[in-house]
Every structure is written in C-alpha cells, then in structure tokens.
Amino acid sequence: MRAFLKAAAVSVMAMAAALPASAETLADALVAAYKNSKLLDQNEALLRAADEDVAGAVAELRPVINFVAQSESTDPAGSNGQHLRQTYSLVARWTLLDFGRRRLGVEIAKETVLATREALRGIEQNVLLQAVDAYVNVQLQSEIVALRQSNVRLIGEELKAAKDRFDVGEVTRTDVALAEARLASAQSGLVAAQGDLSTARERYKAMTGSYPGKLSPLPKLPATAKSLEDARTLALATHPDIRQAQRQVTVAELGVKLAEAARLPLLSGEASVTRLHDPNSDSRGLSLTLTQPVYSGGAIASGQRAAIANKEASQAGLAQAGTSVAEAVGNAWSSVDVAQASIVAGNQQISAAQAAFDGVREEASLGARTTLDVLDAEQELLNARAQKLTAEAQRYVGVYNLLATMGLLSVEHLKLGVPVYDPATYYNAVKTAPISVQGKALDRIMKKSGG
Secondary structure, three states: OHHHHHHHHHHHHHHHHHOOOOOEOHHHHHHHHHHHOHHHHHHHHHHHHHHHHHHHHHHOOOOEEEEEEEEEEEOOOOOOOOEEEEEEEEEEEEEEEOOOHHHHHHHHHHHHHHHHHHHHHHHHHHHHHHHHHHHHHHHHHHHHHHHHHHHHHHHHHHHHHHHHHHHOOOOOHHHHHHHHHHHHHHHHHHHHHHHHHHHHHHHHHHHHOOOOOOEOOOOOOOOOOOOHHHHHHHHHHHOHHHHHHHHHHHHHHHHHHHHHHOOOOEEEEEEEEEEEOOHHHOEEEEEEEEEOOOOOOOHHHHHHHHHHHHHHHHHHHHHHHHHHHHHHHHHHHHHHHHHHHHHHHHHHHHHHHHHHHHHHHHHHHOOOOOHHHHHHHHHHHHHHHHHHHHHHHHHHHHHHHHHHHOOOOOHHHHOOOOOOOOHHHHHHHHOOOOOHHHHHHHHHHHHHOOO
C-alpha cells in the first residue's frame, strides 16, 4: 500500500511538472513588491523607533531608581594609616510637578508616531506604483521587440524583392541600397528595443525581487473618481501627505506649549537609603527640590521664538501640501485624458497607415511606386503601432498614478489579499514603556510584523 501511494505521488508530481507554468499577474507583482520592498522594511523599522519614543516619554513620568556603590579612601587625623570607606545607596528620584512638560512630551511623541505612519503610507503608494510601472513597461517593451522583429522580417522581404527586380532590370542598384540601409536601421532598432527590454526586466526585479516570467494580460483598470473635482476633494481628505502635514502642525503647536512651560518651576523629590561599611551607621533621606528659572541668558525666550517659527512653518507646509496634492491630481487626470485621446488617434493612424502601406506596396509591384515609397509607408505603420502601444501603457500607469495622487493606492484598496503591516501592533505593545520581562513578547511581534 505504501509503495502504491509513493508511486501515485510521483505520478501526480510528474503530471504537475508537465503542466505549463501559470503566468504572473499584476496582482502577483504588487504582492511581491510589497513583501520584498527593503524601503518599506526600512521605514517600518523607523516607525517602530518612533513608537519607542512614546515609550521613552512615558518613562519620564515614572521615578528613576539607581543603585550607587562608592569606595572612598580617607586618612583621619591622628590615625596611622588610610581607611577605605565603602557606601551602598539606593536612590529614587521623581519629578512630582512640572506643569505638564512631560505630558506634552508624550503627546508630541504620539503625534509624531501618527505622522510617521502617514509617511509610511506614502512610501507604500510609491512602491506599488513603481511595481505597476515596472510590470506594464516589461509588457510594453516585449511588444515593441515583437514589433521590431516583424519590421526586420518585412524589410528583409522588401530587400529580397528589390534584388529580384534589380536582377530583371526593373529597378536600379540605388533601390537595393535603400532597402539594405533600411534593413540595417531596423536591425539596429531591434537591438535597441531588446536593450530596453533588458532594462525593464532589471527594473522589474528591483521592484519585485525576481525577474519576470510569462506575464498575464493587464487586468481591468480600477475605478477612480467620476470627476476631477471629486478626485481632488477625496485627495485633500485622505492623501498621506496631507495627513502627515496635519500631524506635524499638531506637533508644532504642542512644541509651542512645551516651550512656554519652560518658564515654570519644577518640583522633584528624592528618597535614598544608604548603608556604610559599618551596618550600624545606615541612613535614610527624603528631600524635595523646587527649581524656578530666573535667568537663562535668553535661552528660554529663544526657544519660544523658535517653537513659534516651527509652528508657522508647519502651517505653511500643510497649505503647500494641499496645493501640491491638488496639482498632482489635476496633472494625473490630464495625463489619463491625453493618453486616452492618443489611443483613439493611434487607432485611426494605424488604420490609415495600414491602408497606405498596402496600397503603396501594390502600386510598387506594378511599377508605379519606388522601393523608397514602400519603405517609408512601412516605417509610418511601424511608428503608428509603437505610438499606440506607448499610449496604452501610459494610460494604464496613469490611472494607477491618479489613484496614488488621491491617496488610494494601497494594498487594502486594491484588495490584494496579502497580510499587511499593522503599525498598531507594535505600538500597543510598547506604548506603556514595558520593562525587559516583555522582551520575548516584543520579539514575537517584530517577527510577525516582519521587523
């Protein structure tokens, strides 16, 4: 029975190996780009570092306890030698009242985390958009190569026909030379197209982590917005650049409050237990310290002015982000429209160029057209086809670029079905400044989140 099962398994594996490999889809490329992006890995780690800033700010709210060991050599009066004095202390220090300084620090750290999350969203959009561009460009360059190969074959046939007509005296040596020159030019164009394809393949590998295999046809374009105004309105509400700038304004406003609080006093307490080398000389201490700035040489006033300037800069940055996002949406919308118009015109151009080529070729066979006329007509048809392919690629990438300018080019919106990095998972684990006993749990979270 076991031998039968083993033979059956081998047969199934052989049948599976004989089946043609499934083609890679655009969704496959996007998932691979998301999983393999080192840029995303880098910025996810930076976000975790920002999460730890919250933990550090929370830790400032707690007392600090230090163990202090001190050894001192003394030479008491009247003694015949030096004595070694050792003390051991346990000291706890705690800021009891700071008029909101540390609480403001926590809020600033939290807002910075939220701003960093929006920056990560923006980077995710760029990674996915570049993956779309890489996928479409590989397909475009592959089609251009096929077009150039067909062009070389066609001009080769024209050259053969020119030589045959030259042999019977219908054309001159000039016609043959023209066909030879065009063939050499077509072969050069093919080599250049193959080079462009190699470049596109390298770009695809950089984006997804592997070279492209057989690519599936492009899927249906995703929906965007019904109008340019709708696209702009949505972008101004959801684009990560806008949201990041809003968080940065909040951080700057909190920074002004923190700078103003620098003029207020601080109340701190300290408790200590000290044991000397002699157990009978233990001591305990408790103290309160009030610190009120009186003169800082202008440093506090300078800090306030700098905080106000930073707030004004962040507010201007928010306004500029809105302008830039609105402009980007308009440009993306226009690019899609232009590409669509180019496709329509390209279809008409191809139809006319094909009719012209067929007619010129037929007339040339009757002696009414020269070889040069045929070659020119063929070049017009080649250019028309290449331009249409390029316009189709530009429109496709343009729609995804429009999604990105609207702030919607994400794994969730595209429904790629891949587990996404959850920034809240690590943040929730460290926001209360856990101590080292939770280290193993944090390690598990980092591994699960890809950190």
